[in-house]
Every structure is written in C-alpha cells, then in structure tokens.
Amino acid sequence: MLRNMPVVAIEEHYWDRELADLFADGESPRRPNQLQRLYDFDELRIGEMDAAGVDIQVISHGAPSTQRLKGQDAVDIASRVNDRLAAHVARHPKRYAAFAALPTDVPEAAARELERCVKQLGFKGAMTHGLSNGEFLDMPRFRPIFQTADALDVPIYLHPANPAPAVAEAYYNDYAGAYPMVIRPAWGFTVETATQAIRLVLSGVFRDCRNLQIILGHFGETLPFLLWRINQALSRPGQDEMRFRDIFCNHFHVTTSGHFSTPALLCTMLEMGIDRIMFSVDWPFVAHDGAMDWVKSLQMNDSDMAKFLGGNATRLLKL
Numbered sequence: 394m395l396r397n398m399p400v401v402a403i404e405e406h407y408w409d410r411e412l413a414d415l416f417a418d419g420e421s422p423r424r425p426n427q428l429q430r431l432y433d434f435d436e437l438r439i440g441e442m443d444a445a446g447v448d449i450q451v452i453s454h455g456a457p458s459t460q461r462l463k464g465q466d467a468v469d470i471a472s473r474v475n476d477r478l479a480a481h482v483a484r485h486p487k488r489y490a491a492f493a494a495l496p497t498d499v500p501e502a503a504a505r506e507l508e509r510c511v512k513q514l515g516f517k518g519a520m521t522h523g524l525s526n527g528e529f530l531d532m533p534r535f536r537p538i539f540q541t542a543d544a545l546d547v548p549i550y551l552h553p554a555n556p557a558p559a560v561a562e563a564y565y566n567d568y569a570g571a572y573p574m575v576i577r578p579a580w581g582f583t584v585e586t587a588t589q590a591i592r593l594v595l596s597g598v599f600r601d602c603r604n605l606q607i608i609l610g611h612f613g614e615t616l617p618f619l620l621w622r623i624n625q626a627l628s629r630p631g632q633d634e635m636r637f638r639d640i641f642c643n644h645f646h647v648t649t650s651g652h653f654s655t656p657a658l659l660c661t662m663l664e665m666g667i668d669r670i671m672f673s674v675d676w677p678f679v680a681h682d683g684a685m686d687w688v689k690s691l692q693m694n695d696s697d698m699a700k701f702l703g704g705n706a707t708r709l710l711k712l
Contacts, residue, residue, distance in 0.1 A: 430677035445681035467496035523554025543602035553582030
C-alpha cells in the first residue's frame with residue numbers, strides 16, 4: 394500500500410553526548426536499547442528505518458535539549474550541538490534532515506543561531522522543549538526567535554518537556570510514584586505544551602509574524618478536539634476579538650508522534666484538514682512497528698495518504 398509514497402517521519406530523536414551529560418532531572422530513558430538508538434546515526438537507525446519503510450527522518454534532540462541552559466553557556470553549547478548534528482546529517486543527506494536546538498535563554502542569540510542553522514547548515518527549522526528556564530515562549534523577550542523563523546519561512550516545533558517543579562508538585566506528585574508517566578506523556582506533557590500553544594495565540598505573535606508556522610506533536614496535544622470550545626469561549630461578548638480557530642488552523646500543523654489513534658486522526662482531519670497533518674513515530678521512544686501497523690490499517694485515499702505520509706512534510710520543510 395505504501396509503495397511509491399515516500400514516508401517522512403518528522404519527530405525522530407537523538408542525543409548529543411555533551412548536552413545529554415547535562416541532564417539531571419530524570420528525563421533520560423530507562424531502557425538501554427533506547428540509549429543505544431539515541432546515539433546511533435548509521436546502521437542501527439537506518440536499518441530500522443528501512444525495515445519499517447521510513448525514507449527520511451527529520452532528527453531533533455530529545456528533551457529538555459537546550460531550554461534549561463543559561464547565558465553564554467547555552468549559546469556555545471547549542472552551536473556545538475548543531476554543528477555535530479549537521480555533520481551526522483551530511484553523512485546520509487538523502488535519509489536525514491534536522492531541526493536546530495536553540496539557546497532560548499538568550500533570544501537574540503537564538504535567532505542568530507536559527508538563521509545560521511538554516512542558511513549555513515541546511516536545517517529545516519527548530520525544536521524547543523517545554524518552557525525556557527521556567528518562562529513560556531510567548532513572553533515578549535522571545536519574539537526575535539519567532540520573527541526570524543517567520544522571515545526564514547521555517548517552522549518552530551513545540552515539543553514537551555517535564556513540567557515545572559511547582560506544577561509537578563501541585564498536580565502530579567500524589568500519583569507520580571505509582572504512575573510515573575502521568576507527569577510525562579500520559580498527561581503532564583500535553584498540558585504544558587497545549588498551554589504554550591494557546592498562550593502563543595493569545596500573545597498576538599501571529600499578528601506580527603503573519604506567515605509563522607508552528608508544529609505540535611501527539612495530534613496537537615488535544616487542541617484539535619477542543620477547538621470549537623476554545624474558540625467559542627474566547628469569542629464571548631465583552632472580550633477582545635479573538636479568532637482562535639482561524640489562527641490555529643492557519644498557523645499550526647500537527648504530527649502523529651507517539652499517538653496512533655484513528656478517531657484522533659478523523660477529528661483532526663475534520664477540524665484542520667489533511668494538509669496540516671504529518672506522520673511521525675517519536676523514535677526511539679516509540680518503536681516503528683506500532684506506527685506502521687496503524688498506518689496500514691487506515692482507510693484513506695491515495696492522495697490524502699501521500700500527503701499524510703510525506704507530502705505535507707516535504708512541502709512545509711522544503712525537503
């Protein structure tokens with residue numbers, strides 16, 4: 394069924410050893426086979442891609458990446474991390490593309506690094522992970538990052554990271570011991586990332602950056618399901634005019650990373666249209682098998698399937 398339909402997986406991860414050595418909050422994988430895959434760029438990664446039928450991976454660093462680094466250290470480390478990723482991609486240019494890691498703590502430097510990565514290294518955009526040292530990215534000081542992405546015509550991918558400690562304490566710690574994933578993919582990741590997306594819309598960034606495009610994984614972190622209610626509530630009399638649905642559907646794209654649900658796909662298609670949905674696996678945190686088995690079960694016409702599997706990503710990222 395997938396013959397002659399190039400497959401692009403758009404949220405696939407790796408680790409840089411220098412950056413990963415700085416992680417200290419338990420976000421590291423607990424399975425040795427994941428660690429092996431996170432550091433591999435050759436036979437293991439490409440072999441699993443070939444076995445699954447994935448033609449291109451768009452590679453990005455795993456959480457929390459550079460969002461918890463500060464000052465000049467963040468700037469210097471991000472530059473080295475991106476240079477090393479570019480070297481890996483250059484060895485397999487037909488199989489890999491890349492998203493940049495940005496030193497968001499220094500927004501002007503992050504904007505310059507994004508421009509360098511796109512113009513000099515050939516990266517396709519950037520990925521951020523959760524809050525930047527406790528700050529949501531809609532704060533005015535981060536605006537240079539989005540303005541630069543808008544000018545370069547490349548997207549920013551908003552990826553989750555562990556919630557802030559105060560949030561974890563108030564919302565999740567009662568159950569995190571018995572159910573550790575509640576703070577991560579089961580719910581905590583979704584709440585943090587969906588909140589970031591809503592705040593971006595409310596901030597007015599899309600009035601300033603009229604062509605800016607944002608990517609959300611995990612079928613949009615529940616937002617396609619909630620679009621009608623959010624839009625209706627924000628449009629009630631007495632509030633400033635807010636066309637949340639229009640803004641979201643014109644500036645956001647979603648991927649399937651780690652969320653292989655046909656009802657979720659149907660909801661998102663009805664709310665946003667097939668042109669804004671892209672396939673991804675979330676490898677190696679999620680294995681290829683479940684993703685590809687799900688794809689093969691879908692009752693989708695050839696035109697829509699081709700867009701979903703790779704055409705939309707090719708267009709957005711100019712692959």
